[in-house]
Amino acid sequence: MRAWLPPLMLATLLCGLSAGMSVLEPLYEWVQPDKQQVIYERESFLSLLQNHILLVLISACIGTLVAVAGGIFATRPSGRDFLPLVSQIASIGQTFPPVAVLALAVPVLGFGEAPILLALILYGLLPILRNTLAGLQGVDATVKQAALGMGMSPLRVLLQVELPLAGRVIVAGIRTSVTINIATAAIGSTIGARTLGDPVVAGLVNGNTAYVLQGAILIGLLALTVDSLFEAAESRASAI
Amino acid sequence: MSSTWSTSDLSPPNRVVSVLALSALVLVWVLNLGTILPNRIVPGTGHGLLSAIGWPGAMLVTAALSGCLLIALLPLRFRYVSLLILVSASLATLPLLLEVFAARHLPENSPYARSSIGSGFWCLLFFLSLMLIEIFGRLGSGRGLQLIVVAVICGSWVWLFQGDGLESLSLVREFNARPDKFEQALWTHLALALGAVTISAGLAFVLALQMIRSVAWRRPVLSVVSFLQTIPSLAVFGLLIAPLSALVEAYPVLQALGIRGIGWAPAMLALVAYSLLPMVRNTYVALTEVPESLADAGRGMGMNERQLFFRLKLPLALPVIVEGVRITTIQAIGLTAVAALIGAGGFGSFIFQGLGQAAMDLVLLGALPTIALALLADALLSMLAASLRPTPATA
Secondary structure (H helix, E strand, C coil): CHHHHHHHHHHHHHHHHHHCHHHHHHHHHHHCCCCCCCCCCCCCHHHHHHHHHHHHHHHHHHHHHHHHHHHHHHHCHHHHHHHHHHHHHHHHHCCCCHHHHHHHHHHHHCCCHHHHHHHHHHHHHHHHHHHHHHHHHCCCHHHHHHHHHCCCCHHHHHHHHHHHHHHHHHHHHHHHHHHHHHHHHHHHHHHCCCCCHHHHHHHHHHCCHHHHHHHHHHHHHHHHHHHHHHHHHHHHHHHC | CHHHHHCCCCCCCCHHHHHHHHHHHHHHHHCEEEEEECCCCCCCEEEEHHHHHHHHHHHHHHHHHHHHHHHHHCCCCCHHHHHHHHHHHHHHCCHHHHHHHHHHHCCCCCCCCEEEECHHHHHHHHHHHHHHHHHHHHHCCCHHHHHHHHHHHHHHHHHHHHCCCCCCEHHHHHHHHCHHHHHHHHHHHHHHHHHHHHHHHHHHHHHHHHHHHCHHHHHHHHHHHHHHHHCCHHHHHHHHHHHHHHHHHHCHHHHHCCCCCCCHHHHHHHHHHHHHHHHHHHHHHHHHCCCHHHHHHHHHCCCCHHHHHHHHHHHHHHHHHHHHHHHHHHHHHHHHHHHHHHCCCCHHHHHHHHHHHCCHHHHHHHHHHHHHHHHHHHHHHHHHHHHHCCCCCCC
């Protein structure tokens, strides 16, 4: 139970600050004394937070499904031919900077949420794919032999032996992917997504450091909350 | 090289190349190859393969892709050698499609009209590159051959883009409008990214040595650097503005050094902070994983601790340290593009300017060189790491 305390506290802080940012008004007035308005009010922080989480969550779910399916396909006998190419794509793709991927999505798909979602899915896929391949290939061949020898069908070997053994590595890939996507979604506000990056970008454009600070604090808190959630889940899994 | 040829004798059909060639064939016929725009901002009219380059061109593209499909499936000798020649020739001559497209469709008397690259062309480029990667893998070719083929393709692209035929391409127009700014962005980008990598490499080396010397440093250092890595870049850039502005206000001497709340100073600080995790982790792991038996052997030969470190541990650890430098450099090149948001310059400034003006080709002018820099850094540093790897004496 103790493992869940940090994410719980961080999440409470995140939601509390999103709902009542004006608590810190003296701080922002000190940072930005020459401005009339120091609290970002174009949109409520809660709805920005909600949208940010939604973008990351959808892209993580779709990305995980596609990447794990792709990883399983490439490690089966029928998909073996594709294994070298798939693992090359996973490693070369990760050298592409996320900002550049985000920027490239605009000429192809236009402004708005759709191109960001697609860019997040495609880019977030790569670390999960790479780890799925590593996890499944890391399962000892003798273990698989033993399972087959016990009379398990290949599907049951996959579901009850290979995936559980590779699970930890796959989850580590999902964690990397989600961390990157929280950061990339924040930058997505420059191409028209409504995320917690909005106050930062608006503040940079208007020269209002208080806005920048509000966005930055919430983005940082969101990243820490999610990261500590993964941390807690991993420590629980290893305790079992 | 002789061993590479023998593998291609009557090898089984390749499903990967055939799937890729077929997908490319379908997409290049379905999607727009290019667009003609009346000026910089207005969206233009798209042209499919047939309308863009006419029957002869469309047939040539179809023939090349069907050729790949057939060579991949038919029982042939030298399957991969012929595929390599066909695919690299197609890649090298790809810009010619845009040249023909511009020559056929660009109106004569409107100086603002320009041609733009369509999704069909990008798909063709993407699938041909994937085919090239697959062929390299199947040939089991060394880095030498890969380097020559890539150099030939890049050389051909540079040569074609310097000619007059692609002058109307909007990407080229955007570049020609600001060659000085482009060069300046390149140097700023490189200076920021490489500066951050160099500083963090030095810092990481000191930290790693300290961690090896005293156990008490290990956990705190690792948790601080991984904490830094978790915070999104936009937040770090934003959070640094206020304290740096306050510092400059308190110590005006800093302002004389060019340090301000926005600009290169917070960008550099954030980049160094981000670079620490991969650097520290790899340096520490590399130095601690030198087998103790080797160190004992060195001691037995009469080496003192200093000689042991510089002659034995460091050379053995170097490939893993360089791997850390590779990851860090790629990451820093990408993050420098984000740093343009706080006025640090570099290619990111083209990206965000282009997004602000809805000028898509300016976005490309920033995004494509950023990707190219990352790929180049990846290639160079993986080659360096491979060349540093010790070769077994028994071989």
